[in-house]
Amino acid sequence: MKIYDDKHIKNVVFVGAHNSGKTTLAETMLFEAGLINRRGTVEGKNTVADYHEIEHEKGNSVFATPLHTEWRNYKINIIDTPGLDDYIGEIISSIRVADTIVTVLNGQYGVEVGTEIIWNYINKYHKPTVFVINQIDHPGLNFENSFKSITSLVGNNAVKIQYPLIVDGAQCIIDVLKMKMYKFSSEGGKPQKLSIPDDQKETANVLHNELVEKAAENDEELMELFFEKGTLSEDEMRKGIKAGMLNYDLFPVFCMSALNDMGSGRLMGFIDNVAPSAGDLKSEQSVEGKEIIPEKDKTPVLFVFKTVHQPNLGQITFFKVKSGEVKVNDKLVNQRNGEMEVLNQLFIMDGKERNPVQKLTVGDIGATLKLKYTETNDTLSSQDSQLTVKPIQYPQTRIRRAVFAENSKDEEKLSDALKKIRSQDPTVEITFSNESRQMILACQGELHLNTIDWLLKNIYGVDARFERPKISFRETIQRAAASNYRHKKQSGGSGQFAEVHLKIEPWKEGMPEPEGFNIRGKEEVDLPWGGKLVFYNCIVGGVIDQRYLPSIMKGILEVMEEGPLTGSYIRDVRVMVYDGKMHSVDSNDISFKIAGAHAFKEAFLNANPKLLEPTLNLTVKVPEDMVGNVMTELQTRRAIIQGIESSDHHQILKCIAPEAALYGFSTDLRSQTKGRATFKTQFNGYQAVPPNIQNELVNKKELVK
Incomplete structure (x- = not known):
């Protein structure tokens, strides 16, 4: 296989909402380049990209699939991604290593919810982006509305390169960069290149001039040429468009029918000639603050963006060469764990097909097999380089399940x-x-599950x-209570005897020491599950030997691990052991442990115990026109709204909500807002459970007994 340099390698990722036509476009581009002899279809379950059995069963992409094609002395690495945001991890990983994003829109609907969600991540990484309005030959096409939806998303920096037209019953595309009309037969494929019809010249000239101005805006030299000549040549326009894409100030818009192979060749030509390559992008800063220079004579740096486990092959590791070159049998160090890895094989992947290569250069995407110590987000580089690529930040999970x-x-x-x-x-x-x-x-949702x-x-x-996972409740008390317990057991020989008198109180940070006790010692225990036990030795006159106090505390801690209300952990209690009795022969550690546990449990039940539930800081971002329904939903889930902020036609609701009440919230929110709302959570703390719910939970525990 031919080895391309970084200037002739283009890494593009196809993103877009479900059913926008990404997989079909990838298949068509492979066919146009002659890498496959016939085009498969999603319905026929025979595309190169969707090769997994689960994708055949579900009828849609589930995994991001790397492919490649070659077009006019350029290598185009394509990553076809799923369109459903349950698989957002596959999409984000692909965006991270792409040089150009191709956002595919269904021409009937334009920018959809899925497009908006994905756009948030494109925007985060500021990747050069091309929009493709697909399905131009569909009866339901609404090209102008689709274009308006793009401008609503990215502003006036969206610029038409093409628009569709029907001429004499044939599908055509007017290209205002080349100022040509492409006319397609009903079978698609290679078009006729014709002059723009007279009735379209005015519209095409207006769009051409807009494109010229946009191209000139992004380069001072081009701006001077534009002022001097009043226009730019096609090559000058290409230069300006690329600069605009790199500046994130220009978003070219194409149109096509991927299914019927109309316009794919022109898009491939644009990717070759205009879309930025790896060598055009700015150098990255490593985790260590050093520059990762994308040049082939530098030390090799590989970033792992995807891992696949296949039963017959084991682990397949996908990577992008961020710097230098990598060859078969190279030894590189995993910068996360210091382990040495040997690249025994290198491949270019086309779906499930592996194409062996001897080396890969900077900017290229490849794969290897059976690495022992490497996972997604790892960096492989030479031992002395100490360069770590900044890891991908994945979104917070949205649903939780106990699995057995x-x-x-x-x-x-x-x-x-x-x-x-x-x-x-x-x-x-x-x-x-x-x-x-x-x-x-x-995970990310019910479909993901x-x-x-x-x-x-x-x-x-x-x-x-x-x-449904069990909720981690906590138990505590609301008032002071005292109790005593005598443990006595005689069964021949030495018996067991211990008597413990204690008082318990609610504990809080900064409270004064207990009054009315002669405090001889104090121990604060930071509980593993949160909160504290503060244990006071208030024994006077040696009625209980000092050596038995640790056993009393051990008995108390055992009760605290399984509280008497619901079996949950107890927290934030202080205990004063102030009296008791012992026997010179029958007293021992186990006796005082038992007596301490029983005395504590009895006092706890008399101290107005209450149940605490975990609460979360919940932030919900919802379109303005859907706020009312979402607020109603939140109130039914016992959420307390702390504040509301506005942002880009959205309202951001900041709430505190009980974790127990948020079960199923992700699914219901998605249903109510058609997927347009997002949310994130963070642990807040513990708050008292309402009395009616506490009674239900305690009764449920009693029934289990």
Whole structure:
């Protein structure tokens, strides 16, 4: 396979809403370049990009798929991405390594919710972007509305390169950069290049002049030429368009029918001649604050943006060469863990097809097999380089489920499978809650969860069950209470005897020391689950030997690990042990531990105990016209709105909400707002559960007993 330099490598990612035609466009471009003999279709389940069994079953892209094509001495690396934001991790990873974003729109609908969500990430990275209005030959096409929706998204920096036209019943495209009309047969393919019809010349000239002005605005030399000549040549315009794209000040708009192969060749030509390459982009700053220079004679730096686990191959690692060159059998160090990796094989990937190569140069995208210590977001470079590419920041998870193996014998198998899924998809989080004794899976939504379930069953052979996670409640007290307990047991020989008198009170930071006690010692315990136990030794006259006090505290801590209300952890209590009795023969550590536990439990139940629930800081960004419904939804979930801010035709609602009441919120919010609202959460603290809910939870615990 031919090796291209960084000036002749173009990395583009196709993004867009579901059913906009990204996979079809990728297939058509491979066909146009002669890399495949016939075009597959999504419906026919035979495209190069959508090759996974799950994609055939669901009828849409689930994974980002790297491909490549070659067009007029340029190599175009294409990454075809899913259109559903449940798979946002695949989209973000692809945007991160692309040099140019191709945003595909369904010409019937223009910018859709999915487009808006993806645009937020394009905007974050400031990547050069081309818009493609697809399906121009569909009866429902509304080109002008689609273009207006682009300007609503990016402003007046969107500029038409093309617009569609029907001439004598044939589909045509007017190109105002080349000032030509392309006329297509019903089969598509290579068009006739014709002069622009007389009735379109005025419109085309207006658009051409707008394009000239936009191109000139981005380069001082071009601006001088424009003032001098009143126009620019096609080559000068290309230079200005590229500069505008790099400055994030110009967004070219094309049109096509990917399905019927109308306009794809022209888009490929534009990507070749105009779209920025890796060598055109600014150097990146490493985590260490050093410059990663994209030149082939520099030390090799590889950034891993995707990991795939395939049963027959093992781990496939996808990377972009950020600097230098990499060759087969090169040894590079993982900058995260210091482990050495050997690149025994290098590939250019086209879907599931692997094309071996001997080396890859800066700017290129490739893959290797069976790395032992490397995951997504890792950097591989030479041992002395100490260059780490800044990692991809993935969005917060939106739903959580407890996951169990249907067959208890498969628990270890389930755990191993989830680790591989997490390795492949960093937007999945797997944790184990010691408190609830549950494995918790967090992901992006119900569709994402269904995909994980499918992978567990069909790839890893594990039947899993998903349930609502247990909420980590806490128990505490609202007033002081005293209690005493005598533990006495005689069963032949030495027996057990201990008597403990204690008083408990609610604890809070900065409160004065307890009154009425002769305090002999104090121990503060920072509890692993939050809050404190403050334990006072107030024993006078040696009625309990000092050596038994640790046992009393141990008994109290055991009760605190499983509170009497709901079995939840107890927090924020102080205990004063002030009296008791012991026996010279029968008293021992276990006796005082038991007596301390019983005395504490009895006092706790008499101290007006209350249940605390975890609350979250909840921020919801919702379109202005949907605020009312969302606020009603929040109120039904016991959320307290703290403030409202405005931002870009959206309202940002800042709330505090109980974690228990937010179960299913992601799904309901998406349904109510058609996916246009987003939210994020952060742990806030613990607040008292309303009395009616506390009673329900306590009664439920009693029924379990």
